[in-house]
Amino acid sequence: MPTVNVERDRCKGCGLCISACPTHVLAMSDEINAKGYFYPYMEHPEECTGCRFCFLVCPDTAIEVENKGKKTEIPEALTEKPFHYCPGCTHGVIHRLVAEAIDGLGIREKTVGVAPVGCSVLAYDYFNVDMHEASHGRAMAVATGVKRGRPELIVFTYQGDGDLASIGMAETIHAANRGEKITVIFVNNAIYGMTGGQMAPTTMPGQVATTCPLGRDTSLAGFPIRIVEILRELTTPAYLTRVAVHTPKAINAARIAIKKAFKYQTEGTCFSLVEVLSTCPTGWGLQPTESGDWLEQNMVPYYPIGDVKTPEKGVLWPTAQGQQSETAR
Amino acid sequence: MAKKLMKGCEAIGEAAVKAGCRLFFGYPITPQNEIPEYMSARLPQVGGTFVQAESEVAASNMLYGAAGAGCRVMTSSSSPGISLMMEAVSYMAGSELPVVLVNIMRGGPGLGGILPSQSDYFQATKGGGHGDYRCLVLAPSTVQEAADLMGLAFDRADHYRNPVFVLGDGLIGQMMEPVEFKTEIRPEDLPAKPWATTGCKGRQPNIINSLYLAAEQLEEHNWHLQRKYAEIEKNEKRWETYNTEGGCDVLVVAYGTVARIARTAIDEMKGGPVKVGLFRPITLWPYPSEALWETAEKTGKVLTCELSCGQMVEDVRYAIMGRKPVTFYGRTGGVVMAPDEVIAQVNQLAGASV
Amino acid sequence: MHNEIILAGFGGQGVLLIGKLLAYAGMKAGREVTWMPAYGPEMRGGTCNCTVVLSDHQIGAPVTKNPHGLIALNLPSLDKFEDAVRPGGVVVVNTALINRLPQRTDLVVVPVACNEVAKEAGTAKAANMVALGAFLGASQIVDVDLVKGALEETFAARPKLVPINMVALSRGYEIGTALVPAPAAR
Numbered sequence: 001m002p003t004v005n006v007e008r009d010r011c012k013g014c015g016l017c018i019s020a021c022p023t024h025v026l027a028m029s030d031e032i033n034a035k036g037y038f039y040p041y042m043e044h045p046e047e048c049t050g051c052r053f054c055f056l057v058c059p060d061t062a063i064e065v066e067n068k069g070k071k072t073e074i075p076e077a078l079t080e081k082p083f084h085y086c087p088g089c090t091h092g093v094i095h096r097l098v099a100e101a102i103d104g105l106g107i108r109e110k111t112v113g114v115a116p117v118g119c120s121v122l123a124y125d126y127f128n129v130d131m132h133e134a135s136h137g138r139a140m141a142v143a144t145g146v147k148r149g150r151p152e153l154i155v156f157t158y159q160g161d162g163d164l165a166s167i168g169m170a171e172t173i174h175a176a177n178r179g180e181k182i183t184v185i186f187v188n189n190a191i192y193g194m195t196g197g198q199m200a201p202t203t204m205p206g207q208v209a210t211t212c213p214l215g216r217d218t219s220l221a222g223f224p225i226r227i228v229e230i231l232r233e234l235t236t237p238a239y240l241t242r243v244a245v246h247t248p249k250a251i252n253a254a255r256i257a258i259k260k261a262f263k264y265q266t267e268g269t270c271f272s273l274v275e276v277l278s279t280c281p282t283g284w285g286l287q288p289t290e291s292g293d294w295l296e297q298n299m300v301p302y303y304p305i306g307d308v309k310t311p312e313k314g315v316l317w318p319t320a321q322g323q324q325s326e327t328a329r
Numbered sequence: 330m331a332k333k334l335m336k337g338c339e340a341i342g343e344a345a346v347k348a349g350c351r352l353f354f355g356y357p358i359t360p361q362n363e364i365p366e367y368m369s370a371r372l373p374q375v376g377g378t379f380v381q382a383e384s385e386v387a388a389s390n391m392l393y394g395a396a397g398a399g400c401r402v403m404t405s406s407s408s409p410g411i412s413l414m415m416e417a418v419s420y421m422a423g424s425e426l427p428v429v430l431v432n433i434m435r436g437g438p439g440l441g442g443i444l445p446s447q448s449d450y451f452q453a454t455k456g457g458g459h460g461d462y463r464c465l466v467l468a469p470s471t472v473q474e475a476a477d478l479m480g481l482a483f484d485r486a487d488h489y490r491n492p493v494f495v496l497g498d499g500l501i502g503q504m505m506e507p508v509e510f511k512t513e514i515r516p517e518d519l520p521a522k523p524w525a526t527t528g529c530k531g532r533q534p535n536i537i538n539s540l541y542l543a544a545e546q547l548e549e550h551n552w553h554l555q556r557k558y559a560e561i562e563k564n565e566k567r568w569e570t571y572n573t574e575g576g577c578d579v580l581v582v583a584y585g586t587v588a589r590i591a592r593t594a595i596d597e598m599k600g601g602p603v604k605v606g607l608f609r610p611i612t613l614w615p616y617p618s619e620a621l622w623e624t625a626e627k628t629g630k631v632l633t634c635e636l637s638c639g640q641m642v643e644d645v646r647y648a649i650m651g652r653k654p655v656t657f658y659g660r661t662g663g664v665v666m667a668p669d670e671v672i673a674q675v676n677q678l679a680g681a682s683v
Numbered sequence: 684m685h686n687e688i689i690l691a692g693f694g695g696q697g698v699l700l701i702g703k704l705l706a707y708a709g710m711k712a713g714r715e716v717t718w719m720p721a722y723g724p725e726m727r728g729g730t731c732n733c734t735v736v737l738s739d740h741q742i743g744a745p746v747t748k749n750p751h752g753l754i755a756l757n758l759p760s761l762d763k764f765e766d767a768v769r770p771g772g773v774v775v776v777n778t779a780l781i782n783r784l785p786q787r788t789d790l791v792v793v794p795v796a797c798n799e800v801a802k803e804a805g806t807a808k809a810a811n812m813v814a815l816g817a818f819l820g821a822s823q824i825v826d827v828d829l830v831k832g833a834l835e836e837t838f839a840a841r842p843k844l845v846p847i848n849m850v851a852l853s854r855g856y857e858i859g860t861a862l863v864p865a866p867a868a869r
Contacts, residue, residue: 131537141387145402149400153526153527171387
């Protein structure tokens with residue numbers, strides 16, 4: 001019988017595993033762990049199918065699934081340090097996917113990550129590779145310096161929406177347009193998380209943030225910026241895609257995209273960017289378990305999931321589905 | 330190697346190549362465009378890389394990345410562009426990265442003008458970016474010295490893991506003089522940088538970082554930096570004196586281009602009633618205060634000449650500590666003082682003392 | 684010996700180039716040299732000038748208020764610098780483009796119709812070489828053969844241009860020596 005092992009003191013009690021479980025195996029215990037969080041346990045172990053959905057959605061690498069002698073593993077490219085992210089924040093999921101891609105391609109010992117300012121400012125504590133801090137918005141410039149100086153390295157940036165789409169927009173456009181041979185992981189959670197929930201360039205129309213307390217007013221702040229669609233207009237970049245991490249299925253698709261984005265770099269293909277729609281339960285004022293639905297209902301229609309450009313096929317949907325509805329507004 | 334007639338900007342570029350630098354990131358701005366232009370043609374010839382960045386902000390952060398990856402790397406710019414680079418300079422000082430920045434100064438503040446100036450002295454020597462940090466600042470006064478100091482700049486940057494500024498002005502950059510490159514270093518012969526982000530094969534990951542969220546940790550990091558700066562102060566002060574043997578009536582203190590103009594003035598006054606000497610700091614930080622005082626002690630009065638409204642004069646006064654009268658003469662906005670003006674100032678000072 | 688020379692004209696006349704040749708030759712002669720262009724907006728369509736200093740000792744200021752010599756290829760250049768030249772200085776005046784001679788009487792004036800002489804030598808574009816030749820002939824501040832060597836090296840990538848410029852330089856030099864046969868007397 002499959003087993004779900006919860007590393008109790010890593011858990012932040014977000015409950016994502018409980019709602020992701022298709023057979024309702026897990027339930028929240030009424031005890032608290034060392035951090036003061038309730039944590040899940042197997043209430044109905046007999047129902048477990050070993051599907052690993054709980055492992056996939058866990059943002060804190062706190063869950064291990066054992067099935068037929070095989071165990072889920074934490075990638076080597078992650079350190080053992082617990083993430084500082086808020087309960088239910090999907091940064092942790094994305095970190096794991098990036099680390100899995102690095103392990104999967106066997107490039108850990110030649111990878112350099114660039115962590116900028118934002119919630120992921122401490123990413124250098126979590127990735128078990130050489131890491132370089134960047135100032136706010138400049139991650140791609142720093143990555144350019146590393147990669148141009150040492151072309152044999154695999155260089156990635158891990159940036160949020162304020163960093164990449166606001167203060168670092170010039171660096172984004174120009175690194176993409178020069179075709180820097182780097183991999184960019186762009187975490188879009190439609191808000192400034194670290195500074196406490198201010199409006200981001202990707203905040204949705206009407207979405208409340210601490211600097212737009214009545215909701216984003218598009219007559220004052222404009223519409224949210226769609227980065228991959230902007231970059232699509234450039235001839236140079238090779239791989240532009242958008243994924244999400246709010247469901248097990250989406251996470252699996254994201255894993256494939258992120259691995260591709262690294263693989264292209266190992267093959268010498270220029271500039272890959274994966275935009276990852278991510279949740280910010282704290283900034284959004286929602287329960288972690290409600291955040292995935294909010295993302296699905298509000299972000300996905302505006303930020304369509306899928307490849308926008310690939311090295312094999314070029315630009316994929318030059319007149320996108322979302323395009324008309326927006327101009328009509 | 331035979332002497333070559335070269336523009337200051339080109340000599341700076343070639344000296345960097347001779348110092349084993351194979352990476353240049355920059356953004357065009359007058360009056361230093363000959364440096365990026367030279368590097369864009371020269372670096373590919375030696376297997377190097379030139380990138381014209383989208384801005385000075387980006388260029389300096391590219392330096393940050395490349396220096397972190399352990400590469401000898403440089404940029405050049407002029408005053409307003411250097412202001413934009415200050416973000417990364419602070420980060421590089423904080424994360425202790427060796428990097429060489431050339432500032433061919435022009436007049437400010439604001440957009441200012443494009444003619445020679447020395448009004449970025451404060452910016453270079455007193456900070457410029459945020460935080461408690463120091464950069465070694467070298468001020469050449471000839472094209473040959475600009476070339477020589479580039480080699481020293483890379484060497485000292487690596488030695489101390491610290492940003493180094495080479496502070497010139499439009500005159501040094503645009504002027505042609507004979508120059509000889511005395512040494513040539515191949516990048517592969519440079520000492521290894523085991524702290525750099527080169528991939529963690531066979532070791533624990535390296536992290537290039539200036540973030541210390543715990544106050545005590547950041548304080549300790551700052552004391553560590555200060556100990557390094559004290560070491561630099563102890564070892565790196567450089568200066569030159571001219572016509573000061575046996576003391577003089579008036580000691581002119583000037584650096585870079587102005588030191589040359591003062592030298593002409595001194596030559597023209599030789600044999601006259603007033604004996605004039607020159608003290609020329611080559612390092613602006615650390616400032617050769619003790620050497621200046623030793624020279625000034627045997628002097629009647631001190632005259633500081635700058636192409637600014639009075640910046641280095643503050644360090645001169647700090648070195649002299651009120652023990653001798655210190656006066657200031659400056660031209661600014663791109664106006665270059667003539668030797669006559671220096672002579673007039675000296676005569677006025679000497680006359681007043683009679 | 685210490686010589687400060689201003690070479691001036693309008694953009695495109697090649698004053699920076701002849702300044703470089705002069706400095707280059709001075710370097711080959713073992714002297715200290717500097718070449719300093721006036722740069723900036725004035726380069727664009729206006730007057731253009733550079734200062735060359737040749738000296739037997741370390742050069743201080745690379746710019747000068749009172750040069751020992753002047754090459755003026757157009758009228759604004761003569762207007763601007765005539766008063767600055769030190770007494771006894773050689774002043775080459777390009778009479779092809781300047782309709783007056785210096786008013787001062789304490790200068791060694793070398794009037795040369797540089798454009799015409801250059802045209803006879805093969806191309807009016809070499810007027811600057813004629814002026815430089817005339818200045819060398821009249822001042823003898825550096826061996827003309829060193830300047831010729833500098834010219835060959837400078838045009839190494841475009842050897843076709845060498846002979847015609849060489850002829851222009853020589854013609855100017857002859858005119859200079861003829862007009863000022865005994866420069867050593869000064």
